[in-house]
């Protein structure tokens with residue numbers, strides 16, 4: 001089993017597997033269109049993509065990752081405010 005990695009979302013102490021973008025609790029906060037983009041551009045291409053496809057997927061994934069991270073962080077902050 002691969003080592004767990006820290007979740008990249010600010011204020012989250014969860015962990016993710018190397019194949020995951022965010023920890024599970026942050027991932028479920030990501031808006032569905034962004035999740036679909038991640039799946040379409042990244043996970044859906046992991047079977048023998050060409051170098052060009054990998055580069056395209058990596059760019060899309062990085063953009064989606066930033067978007068997902070921002071969305072998850074905003075959602076986390078919002079839920080903390082609501083709990084406080």
Ligand SMILES: [Zn+2]
Pocket residue numbers: 007008009012013014015022023024025026027
């Ligand atoms: Zn997280």
